[in-house]
Amino acid sequence: MTVWDRPEPPARPVPLDRERIVTAAIALADEGGLEAVSLRKVAARLDAGPMRLYGYISTKEELFDLMVDEVHAEILPEEQPGDWREALRVLAHRTRQAALRHEWLADLLGGRPSLGPNGLAVTEAKLAALDGLADVDTVMRAVETVSAYFTGAIRREIANLRAERATGLSKRDWQRASGPHVTKMLATGRFPALAKAVYDGTDVDAETSFATGLDWVLDAVAAKLNPPSA
Numbered sequence: 001m002t003v004w005d006r007p008e009p010p011a012r013p014v015p016l017d018r019e020r021i022v023t024a025a026i027a028l029a030d031e032g033g034l035e036a037v038s039l040r041k042v043a044a045r046l047d048a049g050p051m052r053l054y055g056y057i058s059t060k061e062e063l064f065d066l067m068v069d070e071v072h073a074e075i076l077p078e079e080q081p082g083d084w085r086e087a088l089r090v091l092a093h094r095t096r097q098a099a100l101r102h103e104w105l106a107d108l109l110g111g112r113p114s115l116g117p118n119g120l121a122v123t124e125a126k127l128a129a130l131d132g133l134a135d136v137d138t139v140m141r142a143v144e145t146v147s148a149y150f151t152g153a154i155r156r157e158i159a160n161l162r163a164e165r166a167t168g169l170s171k172r173d174w175q176r177a178s179g180p181h182v183t184k185m186l187a188t189g190r191f192p193a194l195a196k197a198v199y200d201g202t203d204v205d206a207e208t209s210f211a212t213g214l215d216w217v218l219d220a221v222a223a224k225l226n227p228p229s230a
Contacts, residue, residue: 002115003062009055016048018056022066029067029104039063068108069116074098076121080128084225085218087129088143091122092150092214099154106158109151133225142221149217150210157206 008017024045028036039060043050057063075094081087099105113123126147130139164170169177186195204212 003057003065016046016052016056018066020046021053021056021063022070025063026067026070026102030102034064034104034107037063037067064108065114065116068105068114069118071098071102071105072114072116072118072122074101076118076125080125084129084133085222088126088146088218088221089214091125091129092146093211095150096154096157096210099158103158103161106155109154110148130225138224142224146214146217146221149213153210153213157210160206 024042025037039053040050126143
């Protein structure tokens with residue numbers, strides 16, 4: 001029985017329900033990451049005994065599942081775009097925006113699918129965007145490919161933000177501090193392709209990089225949906 005199938009106990013003596021528990025857990029995670037979340041800490045924030053929470057949630061993993069599902073509600077657009085590319089693009093960007101608001105989400109994206117109602121609705125929206133445009137296996141691989149791209153891109157962006165906070169160096173500060181070493185290594189001639197990228201490439205911000213990569217992945221999906229005629 002999943003956490004969504006299991007009924008909640010009576011809310012007494014302190015008013016308590018899964019919604020309040022999840023809201024408190026998300027607030028803790030937003031403040032200090034997943035390591036700041038435990039049933040004991042959530043109970044303390046709600047001024048309830050820790051054992052009472054076990055009537056609603058059995059494990060911390062169940063709590064994380066509920067937290068992820070709650071944030072998935074932020075990812076769903078109010079209206080599903082009619083164009084499949086725009087539908088997948090909107091879901092990808094809204095996932096990125098949700099992860100920037102709740103950085104801990106990046107640690108829980110990917111892996112086994114979310115089985116909560118909001119998570120299932122997001123999966124439904126992805127599949128529905130491509131429904132009827134190809135056979136079901138092609139649709140599933142296309143959704144997996146797009147999801148794998150934006151999950152990886154989001155994790156990389158969040159990792160960079162965490163590195164900035166941990167080191168106190170912005171991206172530009174880090175590049176400036178690392179410059180002498182990189183210049184020396186490139187001068188050896190052992191890394192010509194990297195040298196070309198460093199000296200001739202255009203540096204773009206995270207949002208532009210995300211959007212460009214996403215468009216390229218969607219182009220690849222389009223080629224599979226509309227294969228060239230023989």
